Amino acid sequence: MRDRASDRRWAQYLVDERAEAAVYRGLAARREGEERDILLRLAEAEGRHEAHWLGLLGGEPRRLPSASLRTRLLGWMASRFGFVFVLALAQNAEARSPYDSEPAAPASMRADEKVHHEVVRGLAAQGRRRLSGTFRAAVFGANDGLVSNFALVLGIGAAGVSTHLVLLSGIAGLLAGALSMGAGEFVSVRSQRELLESTEPSGFxxxxxxxxxxxxxxxxxxxxxxxxxxxxxxxxxxxxxxxxxxxxxxxxARHGDAHEVVGGAWRAALSSFAFFASGAIIPVLPWLLGLSGLVAVLVALVLVGVALMLTGATVGLLSGASPLKRGLRQVAIGFGAAAVTYLLGLLFGVSTA
Incomplete structure (x- = not known):
């Protein structure tokens, strides 16, 4: 039955459908070929849903609510961030359709939303394959730098050494780890590409x-x-x-797609080096700024926690998973590793006298 509560709900659905259609049209304007056509078709489908809610409301309401925060955020990001990132957000949005519990939504509309999720997932997957090699190296490099150097400086600091030695250890860990990560990533990606090439048909x-x-x-x-x-x-x-x-x-036939997924060896190595270094510098910042003792440790905890949360959430978004859960998992792993080395540092600590 129609009442004020249902009118408000339907009006909200109406503006959200319009906003989502605008996102798809905006993304389509920046693409071409098959991707552009698919995005425009998705916008048309949102238009059908909009017409359904307009029909139930008896025409355009005199006052409309604002689009939901999630939909407005998606629209804002669509004009500022990369195609893959926005599609990953749209995939999450399509997966949380409110129509499953909405009695006024026909079964066909509920089915549409589920299909839209798979369509957006497929479009996002193409972009993920294009960036997966370099992106994997970048994310793993940043996280390794954060966790390993944070654990290193905490362990060294807990042993009771001087602030100068903690700082020196952090810088040494940054350089050694970044070089090791870059070299290891280069060898790994180059070996994987060579392995793929060895499986291709030969013209011998x-x-x-x-x-x-x-x-x-x-x-x-x-x-x-x-x-x-x-x-x-x-x-x-x-x-x-x-x-x-x-x-x-x-x-x-060539393994072009497989090579694209693996990525380039030099790109992977350089991004791994750069992101490891950018992650590893964060735990050292308090000591670089002249802090020491418990204050430096607490500041490092906050900085590393925020950085781990951001990297975990980014991976969650791009993989279509919950960014909050991925972020919290990343924080738990990083702090867990640091706690172990800190306790070991206390156990084998030295006297500062």
Whole structure:
């Protein structure tokens, strides 16, 4: 039944649908091709939902509420942040549809919202694949720098050494860790790319293809070794030999998508170095600013806690998970590691006298 409470609810749905459609149109204006068409279709679907609430309200209300904070935040970020980041936020928004508990929302609308979540998830996945290699190195580098250097300076400080030695240890940990992370990331990504390249089909035997006996040849074994069934491999071998005799060499699929996911070795190494260093400098800042003792430790705790919360929340947003849970998990892990080294420092502490 219609009453004031339902009118207010429906009006809120109306303005939120309009705002979400505007977000999709804004994103579409910055894209082209298939992505642009998909985003415009999503905006059209939000327009259908808007028409439903207008019909229930009997036309345009004289006064409309503001869009929800979540929707306004999404619109603000859509004009200022990267495509993948905004789509990740939109994915979270579509996953929290209020229509599941709204009796005035038809089943088709509830189904639309679930499908929209998967559409946005698919669009976001393409962007995630493009940035995953460098992004992975950057996030892991920053977190490793935060946690390892925070644990190092706390452990050294708890041992009772001088402020100068704590600072020196922090700087040394920053440089050693950043260089190690950069080198390790370079070797890891380069090795992974080389491994992928080694699995790609080779053109080593192409020159001899026209001379193979089409009835008795081992080319079919090549395709069977790659996973084809015997009959399929034999048919493929015969077709390739016939094409080779006509002067047409076989085309070879490349692992372009896989290489894109892995990323470039130099990009990954440099970002890992830079982000490890940027993370590792944060726990050292209190000592760099001349603080010492308990005050320096407390300031470092606050700075590192905020940084861990931000990196964890960012990973949560981009992966479509809860940013709060990811942030809190990151803080718990970082502080847990630091607490262990601090206790060890107290256990094996030295006298300052």
């Amino acid at each position: 035997a192409d020159d001899g293809l026209p001379d193979l006996d089409i009835e008795a040849n081992e080319l079919a074994l090549v395709y069977r070794a790659r996973g084809m069934a015997e009959d399929e491999a034999l048919g493929r071998a015969r077709a390739v030999i016939e094409d080779a005799r006509r002067g047409r060499m076989p085309s070879r």
